[in-house]
Amino acid sequence: MAAEAGKRSFLPRHAPPMMRSVRARLPDLLADTAPCLAPAAPCHFSRPKRTLARLVQKHSNTTGPDRPAPHSGCALERSVRSFREMKKLIAAGVVLVAMLAVGCTGGNGVIGSSNLDLLNGNPGPPVTQPSSNTALFHPAAGILPYPTDLYFAGSTDGTLNIQPANALMPNQAAVNALDGFSTTAVIRERFGGALNPASLTAASVIIVPVTTDNLTKATTGVLAAPLTLGTDFSVGLGQEALVGNTILEIKPLHPLMPSTCLSGGMFLGPNCATGTGYLVFLTDGISDFSGNHAVPDTDYASIKAALPSCAAISDATLHGICQLTGAHMLIAQGLGLSPAHIVLSFSFTTESTVDTLALISATATAQTITAHPTGLTTASLGKGLPGHADIYVGALTIPYYSSKTAPLTDYWHARTFPLDMTSTFVTRFNPLPVASAVLQIPMLVSVPNAASLFGAVPPPNGWPVLIFQHGITRNREDMFAVADSFADHGFVVVAIDLPLHGITSTSDPFYAAGANPLYAGLGLPATGSIERTFDISTVPGVIDPSGLHFINLTSLLTARDNLRQGVADLITLARSVPHLSLGAAGSINPTLIHYLGHSLGGIVGGTLMGVLRPADVGTATLANPGGEVAQLLRDSPTFAPVINAGLAAQGLLPATTLYEQWWRDAQTVVDAGDPINFIALATASHPIHLIQVVGSATPPPAVACIAQPTPPGCPDQVVPNSATQRLILAGGITQVHPPGALGTAALHVFVNFTAGVHGSILDPTSSPAATVEMQTEAIAFAFTGGTQLPVSATAPVQ
Known part of the structure; x- marks a missing residue:
């Protein structure tokens, strides 16, 4: 009134x-x-x-x-x-x-006796039962809509302050670390x-x-x-x-x-x-x-x-x-x-969502980056590769904002505020995290050799570079799957591991340890490894698989910051790679650096391109990415059954409010590392090429598609198409059909594949035609600076 x-x-x-x-x-x-x-x-x-x-x-x-x-x-x-x-x-x-002096149930409270399935454990004083058409609002009973800024009451550092602690908000502590x-x-x-x-x-x-x-x-x-x-x-x-x-x-x-x-x-x-x-x-x-x-x-x-x-x-x-x-x-x-x-x-x-990574990007500088030839080519790997690229091992120095000593529970911290020495939350009011360590992390590099179609002589201004980023539970060795095809077009390929990923077999020839002679002269510690799995072992004597702990649903702030650390590492790599010396093989052209990320590498890449300067990386191909990471996991035929089983063990069952609220708050926490909040910035500043596998017009039943190997015609079973479509919509990305886009303007385009599987950009087993087309598109997009994307008329695409 x-x-x-x-x-x-x-x-x-x-x-x-x-x-x-x-x-x-x-x-x-x-x-x-x-x-x-x-x-x-x-x-x-x-x-x-x-x-x-x-x-x-x-x-x-x-x-x-x-x-x-x-x-x-x-x-x-x-x-x-x-x-x-x-x-x-x-x-x-x-x-x-x-x-507010009582606990609040976040728009879901039920007046009456406590019922965890209905999310009411703090009904407060008795109130008159409302009529069926009443919009419930009773602050003394903790019954409020969600979200509401009333939940900031009593905050001293600008973060949410939902009180008191109660089992009705499973992610309450993590949400209370956020500034909105x-x-x-x-x-x-x-x-x-x-x-x-x-x-x-x-x-x-x-x-x-x-x-x-x-x-x-x-x-x-x-x-x-x-x-x-x-x-x-x-x-x-x-x-x-x-x-x-x-x-x-x-x-x-x-x-x-x-x-x-x-x-x-x-x-x-x-x-x-x-x-x-x-x-x-x-x-x-x-x-x-x-x-x-x-x-x-x-x-x-x-x-x-x-x-x-x-x-x-x-x-x-x-x-x-x-x-x-x-x-x-x-x-x-x-x-x-x-x-x-x-x-x-x-x-x-x-x-x-953007402040912290934007400031990291604004202040990041080149770090020490070194690489030595191994004497090996891709043909030496025993994977049937043609050997068109020589393999180098290297190391990159990075500021590490996550925790090496508590990688499963800790998260990024800012400096304390004088008036609240207990608060180190990274927020827009205190946006810069403090590095917990300076780490040396392993790197693989491939360089075109005389057997490649391009040859071993670098262009006059140096080699163009592709930065490759692998997917969840994989490691930097996945770059070998694209090394030869990019070498044939004159590209050096550089790859590092995502946080908590790496090579875990000590017998692997590229295991980054001081005892490995391939790494001699790179300054590695005399004992132990620099693999970023940190040798975490939940089974005594066995290093946990690469990436097992990256999607950390028991510590959502850690999960968010694993995503952000991945972006921060790639920012450092992008700023450092122009200074990479390849000895007699030549130098790097700092004006021709491109990005290819697969799966989780595409997810992190969408965020990266939103905060990185075009001068650092010119174009990006994002293969099988997705946005709204929590919903992606919830909808994923691969991840959802495992996650739901874990939630059920904690009493969080589908079709209950507690379950819905858990997912809602999980997304809230990871928002600041989620590409859905960066993809519009990415397309505003960079040409973007996106790939997804949608399957045939009449795919097999869903129950058949989850089988291994995935039957032909199925959509992506790891990153659901709905998650990829969210990125496409948020980024204003348009579909390209054969013969493709052959103009001169920067492109922001996606291609739907009717054959192949989630990993087809790297593995031709399911559809060789899909793999060839995916890699050909990525090369053309990088080679033309994101202005052209030819699509074959015979390719398995829509």
Whole structure:
């Protein structure tokens, strides 16, 4: 309900002029999709500390005249020195106007006796049973929509603070390490009874991009027009067996905008005043199957009735929420939406996804990189390869942000803040991780020789380079599968292992140990190996298989940072490889570096290309990648059965809310390492070529496709096509059919293969024709700088 003439506005007196005039200007703002920003300010500033009482009383908004212009950030070095100021601001202000004293069930609470399957273990004081069409909202009982910025209450470092610890959020500790909510995971609100899905329309579910104050979490402005149902998001009902039809579920169809403290590539430090948020309105257009229109819960109805002053509410928590809700109603009126028809509104701030890797990329420098010839060719491997490339072994020095001593449980840490010495979470407020070690990691290199079609003489400006990255549970030796074909076109191929991957057999000729004579002169330790499996052994005397612990679902922060470490390593490699000396075989052309990633290498590659400069790596081929990693695993015919068995052992069963919530929060945690949040940046700055195996028009039954070997005609059984399609959609990538794309502009294209399997770019066993076409496309794409992609008319493609 808007403030009436002559009554005190619930907007703070010091709010920016643009915000204070939002009633009159919001329609124009929305039409122009212009952000509601405050005037610019110099880089230095200070704010007085405010007590919680004053925040509650005044609904304090600190995005006033001292907020910097969008591109007025300080130099990175100066901003990094401002971490202490940033911490002081957070400690003073991230206390929200509402302090929730009980556990919250995240939009899924069931009033009544505790039932873990229904996700209700903290019902709070008894309340009247709501009608079936009530949008449940009872903060004292911990019943809230999810996500909501009310979960920041009491934070001192800008991270979520969902309290108290409870078994109803299996990933609660990991979520509490984040500076916001997922850009991709579902948004959920619980109703008192079953909903009619036909009533979930664009008129009944409205989502508005907004700015949120980093201190109070108040909505302070409108960023753009409301999202479009069917284009930006879908809306339906939950999947739980017993209660799913009572849960309204919103799913972003592409990533929401993340929050950031970067502007023009620079860290804003204490000038980072706002986050990116979304304001959700649910209206009485929602109904049950009897046609009963949705109604607000008692608490929310009381809040609306008390606006604009909120004076009628004596409860401190509800009074604070009322102040926040008042800003919601101003925006609603600007949309032409009557507050009388709103049954619930809530806002949430998205997490930062790009900041940390972007700053790592901005500050990374070339490191020591060396390689020596082994005297071996690819023909020496006993794999039937033609021997067109000579093999070198090498080593690369990298900053290692993960933990060598606790690789299964630890995660990235930033430096501590002076006012919260217990917090080392890497967030947008404290975005740079501290290296735990400087590691020497093994590397393989292949160089064209005289037997290759290109010959052994390098081009005048040096050899072009392909950086190859292997898939999950594989290792750097997979590069041999493409070494000869790329050698025939004059490419050196360089490969390192992903984190927690490597060669595990000590008898392998390329096992990177000081005792291996192939590595003599590379400075390896006299004892032990530099393989990045760290010789982890769950069976005494046996090194665990490569990559066994990379997808670490028992420590989701570790899993996220395994992905980010993989990207950081490749950034270092890309900056270092121009300095690689090959002795008599020649040097590297630093302007012609390309990337090929398969499976997990394609997943990491999608993220890499989003933060890497085009001058570092020109083009990328991503073979069989996927986005929204948690959903990828959930849908994967290969991974899902194993993961579900592990979750079931912990009491997390499909078709229960606990299970759904586990997956939702898993995606939230890995968002900052997920290519779904980087692929649009990648296609904006690099030509991208993507490959997926979709199978035949009439594939075998799903139960047959999971057999080994995979029957012909099956779609990818490791990375499901749905995960690849999400990347394609988010990146704006278009399909190419025979004869391909033969223009001069940078391409962002994908090719669907009707034959082959997940590993066909490396292994011709399933379909030699598919392998030849995949590798030929990758070579042509790299060779032409991503401007041409010929597709054979006889290839097994759509």
